[in-house]
Amino acid sequence: MTQMTLKIENLTGGYTGVPVIKNINLEIKPGEALGLIGLNGAGKSTTIKHILGLLRPQKGTVKINDIDLRQQPLKFKRQVSYIPETPVLYPELTLKEHIELTILSYGLEADSAWKRAHELLKMFRLDNKLDWLPIHFSKGMKQKVMIVSAFLADSSLLIIDEPFTGLDPLAVANLIQLIRDATKAGKMVLMTTHVLADAQQAISNYAVLNNGTIETIGSLADIRQHYGLQPDDSFDKLYQILNQVTLHE
């Protein structure tokens, strides 16, 4: 499998004419997992929506290797799978059919994809619910379906938005393991989260977003140093500092 790199250059955009994110520059290399952190309203979701092609940027580019999101959207999308914060399923499709749709959409080889799907379904205790419609699933179960579908897609970039919300501890542990395996296999992971204690088990580098711009990128140690945190300070203090910065701006 070709090693892919996500490159975001000077990305500026938002929902109206006023930009929410300004001149975002990011690079995620093969096998890298990057955490996007920041307060509510910092621009994390807006950044993700631009990478997914849900919003049209005012400026800048999003590329995976040479595949430009705007120039070759279908080819770009084949490289990306996404787990949203709030699960979004097709109400008309059963769990089995969600798997089949993923196989169809990403052009996967059916037999090997189903083999992988069964492993994932068993891992998240969904293997006996193949004929269920989403109406019968709890929020946590729906989120598990999203996780199964995303990891089944075998794409080079996984975008995960607040993954730990609503999941039971077993599922959180499994998800962390899957992210680790994915990075080991050379895939890229971009994850937004506030739960740093869980995230740091799978994520090595973090980008801190504040007021729509990236303030710093690095390991948690680098970030501690950047914001002058003491080794025994909890990460709540980081958010307090970010809040002060936002208030002053």
Place this chain on the structure above:
Amino acid sequence: MSELAKKRLVKNTRQSIKYLTLVFNDFFVLALIFLFGALMFWYAQALKQIPAKAWFYRPVLAVALWLPLLAGRLVTLFKKADIQFLYPQDGEKIDDYLKPMFHYSLLLPTILLGLMAGILYPFANVKIGLLPYQYLLLLLAAWALKLIELKWEKYSLNFKAYFSREVMWGGALLLLLASTYFPWLGIICLAIAIATPSKITAFDWYHDVEKEEARKDRVYGLFSMFTDVAEKQIVIKRRGYFDFLLPKQLTKETPNLYLYRRSLLRNPEYLNLVVRMTAFGILISWLVAEWKWALGLSALVSFLTVYQLLPLAKEFDQNIMYRIMPIDQTKRAGELVQVLALVLEIQWLVISLTWLLVLPLNTELFIAIVGLLTISQLLARVYLPIKVKQ
């Protein structure tokens, strides 16, 4: 709480009037007036001809007066958010809230009962021989029985309180039947209605909010048979018995075909439309009983069916995953045509088979069957590809 109830009732009435105006549009009202006029003319003629005092007149009267009692449920207008925000309200406050709701709930059955009573009075008076005061007592019995039903229903809003509409309806029918022989039972029914408890002591929030949602959905369902209702909740059903219509092999599928086929079979908005239109085609073919008319009207039905199914094209646009997954949306117009062509073929098959059963078997009928197939194919191969591109 009483003010909140009144505000909600005003809003609900406005909404109902909005939809009723759409349902009872000029053409529909005109058709109803003609239909009602014809029915009343037939009724007046029948009254002149039928003999007086046949044994079954009283049961017929009882059933006719019982029918309006089937309409009207307890309206509460509770919303999901009330579980959070009105939770601390005690039984007395809920009672205050439900008082105007209860009166509102009585309105529809009372109007319907009044209408039915007016229509049936000549029959009751002339053919059964009920005196005016006896007829009034009978009506009092009917109204009191609805009052009992609604009071019982209100009481059942309490935790673990038993309520069975079927028991109520069965009992009401028997009491009405008895009242046609012993009209004084009307006073006893009223006394029972007054004595029926309806006080709220322990409100069952989750159950009662769900019950109200189901009631509203039934009302919206009724409106949606005539017009688009934005508030109607769509309940998807699995309908495994239709799976034979889906390709068995994944290789024959594309993501759009996969989604459109399943939405058509499981989303009641689309499936009900196809069933309703096909049934309508069958009904008018049977009524006109002439191959040329049957062909023309069935062709119109086929056109209207696929025309109304066109919004299926954008069914998934609001689903974020549909926009994120690598699904080729440039081909979806053609893929929708493929699915709609299948709908046309199935509709042609069902209508043609019915023609063979209900219309005279002759050469013209076979011409009509081939004609309808040709029109279906023209719709699928010429009209739809042009229309979906637009």
